[in-house]
Amino acid sequence: MAEYAVELRNVWKRFPGPGGEVVTAVRDVSLKIADGEFFALLGPSGCGKTTSLRMIAGFELPTEGEVFLHGRPMGRTPPFQRPVNTVFQSYALFPHMTIGENVAFGLQMKKVDRQEVQRRVGEALEMVRLSGYERRKPKQLSGGQQQRIALARALVNRPEVLLLDEPLGALDLKLRKEMQLELKKLQREVGITFIFVTHDQEEALTMSDRIAVMEGGVALQVGDANDIYEHPNCRFVADFIGETNFLDGVVGALEPGKARVDAAGGVSLWAHTPQPVTPGQKVTVTIRPEKMHIRPTATDVNLLSGRVTDVVYIGTDTHYGVTLAGGQTIRVREQNYSAESRLLAREGEPVSVRFAIEAARVLTE
Amino acid sequence: MSSTKRSPWLTLTALLVYFFLYAPIIVLIVFSFNASRTNVVFEGVVNQGPCGPFYWYCQLFRNRDVMEATRNTLVIALTSTFFSTIIGTMAALALQRFDFFGKNAAETSLYFPIVTPEIVMGIGILVLFSAAFGWINAALALAPNQRLTMGLGTVIISHIAFSIPFVTLVVRARLHGFDNRLEEAAMDLGANELTTFRKVTLPLIAPGVLAGAMLAFTLSLDDFIITFFTTGPGATTLPIYVYGLLRRVVTPEVNALSTIWILVVLVVVGISQWFQTRE
Ligand SMILES: Nc1ncnc2c1ncn2[C@@H]1O[C@H](COP(=O)(O)OP(=O)(O)OP(=O)(O)O)[C@@H](O)[C@H]1O
Ligand SMILES: [Mg+2]
Numbered sequence: 001m002a003e004y005a006v007e008l009r010n011v012w013k014r015f016p017g018p019g020g021e022v023v024t025a026v027r028d029v030s031l032k033i034a035d036g037e038f039f040a041l042l043g044p045s046g047c048g049k050t051t052s053l054r055m056i057a058g059f060e061l062p063t064e065g066e067v068f069l070h071g072r073p074m075g076r077t078p079p080f081q082r083p084v085n086t087v088f089q090s091y092a093l094f095p096h097m098t099i100g101e102n103v104a105f106g107l108q109m110k111k112v113d114r115q116e117v118q119r120r121v122g123e124a125l126e127m128v129r130l131s132g133y134e135r136r137k138p139k140q141l142s143g144g145q146q147q148r149i150a151l152a153r154a155l156v157n158r159p160e161v162l163l164l165d166e167p168l169g170a171l172d173l174k175l176r177k178e179m180q181l182e183l184k185k186l187q188r189e190v191g192i193t194f195i196f197v198t199h200d201q202e203e204a205l206t207m208s209d210r211i212a213v214m215e216g217g218v219a220l221q222v223g224d225a226n227d228i229y230e231h232p233n234c235r236f237v238a239d240f241i242g243e244t245n246f247l248d249g250v251v252g253a254l255e256p257g258k259a260r261v262d263a264a265g266g267v268s269l270w271a272h273t274p275q276p277v278t279p280g281q282k283v284t285v286t287i288r289p290e291k292m293h294i295r296p297t298a299t300d301v302n303l304l305s306g307r308v309t310d311v312v313y314i315g316t317d318t319h320y321g322v323t324l325a326g327g328q329t330i331r332v333r334e335q336n337y338s339a340e341s342r343l344l345a346r347e348g349e350p351v352s353v354r355f356a357i358e359a360a361r362v363l364t365e
Numbered sequence: 366m367s368s369t370k371r372s373p374w375l376t377l378t379a380l381l382v383y384f385f386l387y388a389p390i391i392v393l394i395v396f397s398f399n400a401s402r403t404n405v406v407f408e409g410v411v412n413q414g415p416c417g418p419f420y421w422y423c424q425l426f427r428n429r430d431v432m433e434a435t436r437n438t439l440v441i442a443l444t445s446t447f448f449s450t451i452i453g454t455m456a457a458l459a460l461q462r463f464d465f466f467g468k469n470a471a472e473t474s475l476y477f478p479i480v481t482p483e484i485v486m487g488i489g490i491l492v493l494f495s496a497a498f499g500w501i502n503a504a505l506a507l508a509p510n511q512r513l514t515m516g517l518g519t520v521i522i523s524h525i526a527f528s529i530p531f532v533t534l535v536v537r538a539r540l541h542g543f544d545n546r547l548e549e550a551a552m553d554l555g556a557n558e559l560t561t562f563r564k565v566t567l568p569l570i571a572p573g574v575l576a577g578a579m580l581a582f583t584l585s586l587d588d589f590i591i592t593f594f595t596t597g598p599g600a601t602t603l604p605i606y607v608y609g610l611l612r613r614v615v616t617p618e619v620n621a622l623s624t625i626w627i628l629v630v631l632v633v634v635g636i637s638q639w640f641q642t643r644e
Contacts, residue, residue, distance in 0.1 A: 047526065057549075058552075059549055059552075059553075078548070078552065078557075079552040079553050080552045080553070080554075080555045080556055083551055084553075085554065086549075086550070086553045088546050088549075088550060090544065090546055092544065092546040092547050092550040093550075094547060094550070094565060096569060097546075098566045105556075106554035106555055107549070109554055109555035109556050109560065110555055126422075145394070149439070153554070154553075154554075157555070175528070314433060333475050343424050
């Protein structure tokens with residue numbers, strides 16, 4: 001059956017603002033998340049990630065639209081009757097209970113018998129490699145350990161879906177990287193659907209099967225890491241994921257699948273058109289720095305002349321800043337793959353920047 | 366810290382503060398063993414009857430009026446503490462959790478009685494009760510023995526009323542900084558509202574609730590003014606009784622009573638301290 005673990009269908013959430021105005025936190029979001037998927041909700045602060053997650057958990061009810069869990073409409077089902085569990089950003093471990101009692105809480109609520117509870121709590125603690133910590137209080141654990149307990153407390157219930165709200169936000173960088181891999185591995189093992197909220201694009205790219213990029217309450221694009229990086233559907237997504245260049249211009253000539261875009265200062269280039277455009281339309285072209293090259297003698301279709309304004313050597317790559325005739329500055333990244341990588345241009349020198357038509361994408365919004 | 370030189374003036378001030386706080390209590394306790402019937406001069410330790418130095422204490426326990434006043438005081442204090450703690454805690458939770466129209470006004474007016482002079486409250490309550498009772502008695506044409514009058518009931522109701530804001534204030538302080546996520550986490554793990562309250566909310570705010578209850582209890586125990594206005598026949602409390610004695614002669618019996626009273630309060634405060642530090 002083509003049934004999704006979680007589906008959001010045209011979900012809206014409006015809050016009353018402090019001054020009596022209406023704050024729209026989530027705007028017409030539709031998402032389909034498959035069983036066993038590691039799905040990330042990615043976006044800047046305040047874009048509605050937490051609110052979306054809280055509507056799935058049942059802490060908030062949608063103003064409009066419906067949330068489905070395995071095809072069942074959730075309606076006004078309270079959180080304690082939904083087959084999902086949450087790992088909170090602040091962990092929210094019960095401070096007055098021991099680690100063992102914390103992890104056992106969900107099972108006790110389900111009236112699982114005593115021995116079974118003990119066995120599964122033991123298993124869960126083993127899974128997060130914290131066996132033998134049952135008697136401790138949350139305060140006596142480090143941040144990373146608390147994070148793992150929060151995970152164990154949720155996973156021990158074997159939920160259909162696990163919701164994680166920036167669970168690694170409070171950890172230092174090294175621990176964070178470790179936990180990212182660990183979490184990914186764990187998800188593979190247990191096979192539970194994970195919905196992971198983060199504002200860190202690198203984290204989303206490393207961990208998830210698919211990503212929804214959100215902004216201003218709207219889910220702008222949904223796709224896997226490669227898709228989102230290579231085929232962004234709007235300026236925001238292209239900008240938010242990785243580094244990129246933008247050139248604003250007007251559509252000149254059209255050919256199937258590509259268009260000539262004329263930018264300021266006589267700068268003109270051919271770019272791939274994923275969406276239909278019409279001549280004279282104002283558009284933006286995005287080109288990733290690593291897809292452009294500096295070769296003084298090349299004869300590609302797309303050849304932009306400019307002057308080098310800065311050179312940054314960082315070992316694996318060299319970054320060049322190039323100012324074009326229209327005053328636009330673009331960044332070009334050259335990989336230093338040969339044994340004796342040399343500088344391709346110096347500051348102040350005139351250069352030509354070349355790139356394939358497919359490397360440049362026309363964005364209409 | 367220990368290496369900082371202490372100012373002798375500071376030490377002296379501290380000692381004086383303690384002296385003025387505790388000297389009256391010590392004198393009071395000493396005089397409860399006085400051989401003289403008056404509280405003016407100490408004529409040595411009493412040694413009379415089977416109780417020896419505790420003569421006045423034994424006299425006290427033989428005094429029917431004292432025993433009745435004690436019983437009344439405890440009944441009033443325990444009942445009013447029970448109800449005001451529940452109502453006050455619920456009010457604190459509601460103020461913490463919900464946003465509603467006129468919330469600020471509701472909160473301010475809740476705390477207003479704390480700063481209102483007690484005498485004003487006392488008179489207000491008296492007027493309210495007499496008016497209400499007069500109206501009800503007349504409306505129902507009750508026989509003289511059935512009429513609503515001032516008594517234990519009115520004292521308890523007024524004590525509940527003046528204790529609620531104090532309980533709410535103390536519980537609110539405890540709730541400040543309470544992480545709502547903890548309740549959400551409990552519900553997320555399958556606990557319904559009631560179980561969440563029992564297993565998570567209540568244990569976490571218990572020290573505040575207990576402190577509020579203790580405050581309500583001690584406030585009720587030694588309340589004079591409001592009780593004075595709302596009491597009736599057969600509802601004499603200890604403060605009212607002692608006040609009555611003072612108008613005649615202050616025997617060491619009063620001191621003995623006060624000494625026991627202090628001990629009880631000491632124990633109650635001790636218990637509440639123990640509960641709070643245990644957490
Ligand atoms: N209970 C609420 N009442 C009013 N406004 C709210 C409420 N919850 C969220 N909002 C608003 O909705 C918007 C989205 O909030 P949300 O918490 O979902 O953002 P987020 O993407 O999780 O951000 P962050 O990365 O900072 O956690 C914000 O503008 C926020 O101010
Ligand atoms: Mg958030």
